[in-house]
Amino acid sequence: MPPLTEQHGWLTSPVVVCAPMRLIALPQLAVEVSGAGGFGFIGAGNNLDKLDGWLREAANLVNDHSILRMQYEATGILPIGFGYFNWAPSEDLEKAVAAVRKWKPAAVWQFGAHNNEDYANWAEKIRQASDGRTKVWIQIGSVADAVDVARLAKPVDVLVVQGTDAGGHGLDSGAGIISLLPEVADALHNAGMADIKLIGAGGIMDGRGTAAALMLGADGVCLGTRFLASEEAAIAEGYRKEVVRATDGGANTARTKVYDKLRGTTLWPEKYNARGVLNKSFYDDKSGMTFEENQRLHDEAMKQGDSGWGVDGRITTYAGTGVGLVKSVMKAEDIVKEVQRDAMSRLRLAAKQQ
Ligand SMILES: Cc1cc2nc3c(=O)[nH]c(=O)nc-3n(C[C@H](O)[C@H](O)[C@H](O)COP(=O)(O)O)c2cc1C
Structure with missing residues (x-):
């Protein structure tokens, strides 16, 4: 599989993703993040009734943004994704599928299933609804789940590897990404599924965490907590x-x-x-x-x-x-750019010291 920046023309490197935080990451935040070269997601959680309206709003915001609009017009793919919880009832699957068919978001992000088969079932329907053009991302928190989900929901495009430092929901027991990411990468490699892209999540707040996650085997990083302190987050x-x-x-x-x-x-x-x-x-x-x-x-x-x-x-x-690393409220665009710039300078510095 080509790098994420080749799969999605608006992305810049290193790939910074804003987590689909339920009812917090809404169209404005998602589009700002994508507009800055990151990957923005709408956090629908279990509230798929509003999804169609949110995607319409996102499409309007995309049309106000020159790079994203060009991307959207050229590909027909909306340059953001949306995330939901797989524990929602099956009527919600129909709503998610209808939204994918209508708006062709770049990715859907699945999380929180009661069993891993549910990811596979939803992923198959999402792929059918977009002729495979909407990518399937699934967030997991253990090595066993990574391999199981990758096998069941094949072909998974991206696994978001969530360590226990993450804010919000996750497995009650787990490892931090410093050991989880490389062990997941090794396990997928050994299972012949090294093609799946990995996004590190949990405790990454800045360029230092980003550089570290890339060294641990990630193809990009996901930040949740840091974007809570963005101007565009829908929070009190x-x-x-x-x-x-x-x-x-x-x-x-x-x-x-x-x-x-x-x-x-x-x-x-x-x-x-x-x-x-x-x-x-x-x-x-x-x-x-x-x-x-x-x-x-x-x-x-x-x-x-x-x-x-x-x-x-x-x-x-x-x-x-x-x-504790989140010190001020910033525009989402500035967060993406600062994280990318600082990660690159850390990586360059580390290379010089060798
Ligand atoms: C307030 C909050 C809400 C979240 N909501 C969701 C969600 O709705 N769906 C989801 O997949 N992950 C959700 N997450 C988890 C993120 O996907 C991600 O794993 C996490 O934010 C990464 O760790 P960090 O918070 O240390 O950056 C949420 C995280 C936070 C902080």
């Missing part, structure tokens, strides 16, 4: 501020189910939980407060608006261990 100001404030993510974030329970998001497969910044909801749960009381206080805090976030707040700040 209190959330964005907390992402910029929090430091030392190994100590001040945790993988837990408590935030999901409080938010009422309980359809995730058992083996998933989510990483977020520690706050009062977390500490009270740990110190034995009943769930009912914690829920009551959480629901009260939800009415407070921006002041409900923070270490003394109760509203969830999903974010990864790299949160």
Whole structure:
């Protein structure tokens, strides 16, 4: 398979992807990222009712952007992707397929299936709907899942290799990308599937993490937490501020189910939980407060608006261990370009030192 930059004419190297963060990465963020030479995704999550409207909005924004418009007109492929959770019911598969047939996005990103066969089933229908032109990306978090998903959903175009440092949802136990990425690369190579492109995700915030992931065998990187502090992310100001404030993510974030329970998001497969910044909801749960009381206080805090976030707040700040490296809110375009520039200068410097 040719490099991702050859498969998708607007991409520049090194490939920087913005994660399809549910209801946070919407058309504006996705198109800004692609417009800067990255790969933008709309995060539909389990909300596929709105997908058609989001893709229409993205197509309009693409038409306002000279490079993306040229790309779109020349190929008929919308230069962004969308992501969804495979635990959504089968009517949602029909909505995803209809959206692919109509809008021909460059990629769909699958995540969170109850079993790996579901990825294969959805991937086949997506390919049929686009004559194979919409690429299939699947996010996995273990070596075993990488090989199993690659075999079942063949031909998978991209595996997003998510390490345990990642913000938001992921496997409750797993490795960081420093060992996960090379082990996945070796396992796919040994299984005769070295053709699959790998995107590293989890803890990558800047050019240093990007350069490291490329050295570990990735063809590109995916950033989620960093883009929470972009101007285009669809999040509350209190959330964005907390992402910029929090430091030392190994100590001040945790993988837990408590935030999901409080938010009422309980359809995730058992083996998933989510990483977020520690706050009062977390500490009270740990110190034995009943769930009912914690829920009551959480629901009260939800009415407070921006002041409900923070270490003394109760509203969830999903974010990864790299949160301490996020220092300011920037335009998504500037994040992509800064990460690319810094990664290249790190790589050049390392080469000189040999
Ligand atoms: C707030 C938030 C929401 C997320 N939502 C989704 C999602 O809807 N679908 C998905 O596949 N991944 C989602 N992720 C995980 C990302 O795909 C990715 O693995 C992660 O952000 C990478 O780690 P990082 O946050 O350290 O950059 C989310 C991550 C965050 C931080």
